[in-house]
Amino acid sequence: MPVKTRYLLCVSMDVEPDYEDLFNEVYDEEHIPYLMKVEGVHAVSRAKGESFVFAMAGEKKTVDAPSPSYIAMYEIDGPEVVASDAWAAAVETGRWPGEVRPHTSNRSHAMYRIV
Secondary structure (H helix, E strand, O other), X not given: XXXXXXEEEEEEEEEOHHHHHHHHHHHHHHHHHHHHOOOOXXXXXXXEOOOEEEEEOOEEXXXXXXXXXXXXXXXXXXXXXXXXXXXXXXXXXXXHXXXXXXXXXXXXXXXXXXX
């Protein structure tokens, strides 16, 4: 995915297995659409980690699925976007804060400047 913005916010987390379907539904149908309305948010991509075999230097190594298992990558204009009142309101909208967030853990947030 070619990134077209100057910054990438990566948010990763685990979710309790019994809530995984709800997590994916709410993330895709509510959480992302609310955040896409925030000025400075241009795109969001999500992924779930998997184990794989990696070949390097004549050897193959099995790599376990990462933890946290889910990642969302937000293409944004800059760090000020996630400090804005609009962002703060969007992350507290819909079912996410009450029905989904309590069932997530191992959360991580990282900001990257595209070089």
